[in-house]
Amino acid sequence: xxxxxxxxxxxxxxxVLTDIFLNLEDNKIYGLLGRxxxxxxTLLNIxxxxxxxxxxxxxxxxxxxxxxxxxxxxxxxVREKSIPVDDDKVKRIFDMAKTLYKDWDEEYKExxxxxxxxxxxxxxRKLSRGNQTIVGLIIGLASRARLTIFDEPSLxxxxxxxxxxxxxxxxxAEKNPRxxxxxxxxxxxxxxxxxxxxxxxxxxxxxxxxxxxxxxxxYFLNGNYENILSVIKGKNIIHKEEFGASAVxxxxxxxxxxxxxxxxSRNVEISPMPLQKLFVYLTENNSKKExx
Amino acid sequence: MESIKRALKFQGRDFIKSAGMFWLVLFIxxxxxxxxxxxxxxxxxxxxxxxxxxxxxxxxxxxxVAAANLVPIIIFFIVYxxxxxxxxxxxxxxxxVTRKDFYKSAVxxxxxxxxxxxxxxxxxxxxxxxxxxxxxxxxKSDFGIFNSGTDSIIFIVFSLFICFTVFASAMNLLSAxxxxxxxxxxxVIALLGIPYSARTGIPFELIGRLFTExxxxxxxSLLAITAIAxxxxxxxxxxxxxxxxxx
Numbered sequence: 001x002x003x004x005x006x007x008x009x010x011x012x013x014x015x016v017l018t019d020i021f022l023n024l025e026d027n028k029i030y031g032l033l034g035r036x037x038x039x040x041x042t043l044l045n046i047x048x049x050x051x052x053x054x055x056x057x058x059x060x061x062x063x064x065x066x067x068x069x070x071x072x073x074x075x076x077x078v079r080e081k082s083i084p085v086d087d088d089k090v091k092r093i094f095d096m097a098k099t100l101y102k103d104w105d106e107e108y109k110e111x112x113x114x115x116x117x118x119x120x121x122x123x124x125r126k127l128s129r130g131n132q133t134i135v136g137l138i139i140g141l142a143s144r145a146r147l148t149i150f151d152e153p154s155l156x157x158x159x160x161x162x163x164x165x166x167x168x169x170x171x172x173a174e175k176n177p178r179x180x181x182x183x184x185x186x187x188x189x190x191x192x193x194x195x196x197x198x199x200x201x202x203x204x205x206x207x208x209x210x211x212x213x214x215x216x217x218x219y220f221l222n223g224n225y226e227n228i229l230s231v232i233k234g235k236n237i238i239h240k241e242e243f244g245a246s247a248v249x250x251x252x253x254x255x256x257x258x259x260x261x262x263x264x265s266r267n268v269e270i271s272p273m274p275l276q277k278l279f280v281y282l283t284e285n286n287s288k289k290e291x292x
Numbered sequence: 293m294e295s296i297k298r299a300l301k302f303q304g305r306d307f308i309k310s311a312g313m314f315w316l317v318l319f320i321x322x323x324x325x326x327x328x329x330x331x332x333x334x335x336x337x338x339x340x341x342x343x344x345x346x347x348x349x350x351x352x353x354x355x356x357v358a359a360a361n362l363v364p365i366i367i368f369f370i371v372y373x374x375x376x377x378x379x380x381x382x383x384x385x386x387x388x389v390t391r392k393d394f395y396k397s398a399v400x401x402x403x404x405x406x407x408x409x410x411x412x413x414x415x416x417x418x419x420x421x422x423x424x425x426x427x428x429x430x431x432k433s434d435f436g437i438f439n440s441g442t443d444s445i446i447f448i449v450f451s452l453f454i455c456f457t458v459f460a461s462a463m464n465l466l467s468a469x470x471x472x473x474x475x476x477x478x479x480v481i482a483l484l485g486i487p488y489s490a491r492t493g494i495p496f497e498l499i500g501r502l503f504t505e506x507x508x509x510x511x512x513s514l515l516a517i518t519a520i521a522x523x524x525x526x527x528x529x530x531x532x533x534x535x536x537x538x539x
Contacts, residue, residue: 048388049385049388049390050385050386050534050535051534052532052534067390067391067392067531068390069295069296069390069392069393072295072388072389072390073294073295073298073388075388076387076388077386077388079386083383083386084382084383084386084535084536085379085382085383086379095305096302096305096383096387097387099298099301099302099305100298100299100302100384100387100388100389101387101388102294102295102298139387143388145388
């Protein structure tokens with residue numbers, strides 16, 4: 001559905017994205033991860049025609065996205081920042097969204113308003129940050145856009161509403177399949193939503209793949225450091241904490257059954273690494289092949 | 293095409309309401325002016341435009357109530373164009389409208405507003421001629437671009453339509469530039485534009501020529517070129533403008 005080739009973007013002399021290559025498919029939920037300033041919001045804004053890239057190609061079903069009505073009308077971006085309205089009531093904002101989104105589902109919007117107990121008669125500017133976020137979430141969900149993008153959808157939301165949103169998104173994605181991109185820092189909460197993750201680092205796509213394949217490669221190994229090293233020599237270590245002779249080693253590599261059995265026989269505890277930890281280690285360290 | 297229709301519907305949401313309210317207030321003010329003219333037998337009470345002329349060597353005051361509508365109409369266009377960029381543009385672009393569709397829709401609304409306002413104002417100008425005379429006053433009928441006494445209503449409406457369109461196109465460009473560049477636009481105008489126009493007088497002369505001369509073939513061409521140039525410059529401005537989070 002979306003093809004990105006060699007995409008670059010700078011703000012003045014500051015490079016934000018360099019040579020980005022990405023393919024996004026229909027009916028999949030993507031997680032876009034990256035440290036602050038990694039260029040997530042810029043990338044999403046470019047995909048949604050809010051910003052123009054400096055170089056590269058961005059296609060929607062083979063056609064350029066920028067200023068292409070056929071592509072843009074199928075993309076809904078729920079921005080991290082407030083909706084740029086002055087003094088409008090929430091009801092009016094929903095009416096505007098209803099006018100502008102071609103596949104808007106009014107009935108579903110009404111349902112969501114009730115689910116989130118949102119007072120639509122209030123002025124948007126007077127809403128709490130959490131409720132402003134809810135307005136954006138409702139627009140994103142009810143837009144029924146073929147590609148719906150949520151940039152930091154949990155900003156200001158309490159845990160109960162965050163989980164409500166995740167449940168609603170999953171439920172709706174099942175009934176009305178569409179592609180969704182979620183950019184968030186609360187990775188552990190949404191790991192189960194994602195089918196694929198895209199990690200941005202140093203202006204580029206650092207990693208893209210199925211969540212199950214990525215998580216499958218993340219391990220914590222806890223035990224005698226020498227014992228651990230003797231088995232994982234040459235593998236990708238992304239984290240290491242030593243306590244005398246013992247250590248906790250974070251590994252991002254595949255371990256076969258024989259290696260696992262060997263580690264266990266040497267009293268090394270093996271536990272899966274949560275996606276959030278994996279993301280933190282991958283984006284903060286230059287991982288290295290131990291022994292190379 | 294569907295996306296332009298949606299942009300038109302979006303921008304038209306408030307247009308009918310605001311234009312309706314605007315004309316309602318103007319009608320009330322106009323009627324109030326005629327009533328006060330009738331009641332007090334003086335043209336200076338109420339809102340009107342006056343001029344001077346002479347009949348048989350005697351100086352007389354010429355009055356037009358409807359012509360006083362031109363100033364509020366100009367203000368309406370200024371406010372309407374600014375609102376278009378400062379209120380509607382950010383929402384439309386955020387809600388998946390392309391800049392191109394937004395701009396086309398804005399130009400269409402400027403044309404609709406110019407046509408509707410020209411039609412109403414043209415009819416009022418003609419009616420004013422008879423009403424002011426009926427109320428015992430001398431009517432001002434020569435307005436440079438047309439003469440409400442001698443020209444047909446079609447010519448008056450056409451002249452007003454052309455002038456409103458040019459003005460709306462210029463305001464559309466100014467508000468698009470102002471949205472894109474913010475206060476920097478006024479700094480450039482203050483630093484370059486004012487000294488230049490004070491020295492050469494060219495912009496004021498041009499503006500004077502645009503809106504005071506009777507519309508013939510040459511004047512029509514000048515106005516049409518001005519409107520098209522403003523629209524083209526506006527399009528170039530808007531096509532490279534991003535939504536601002538803070539204005």
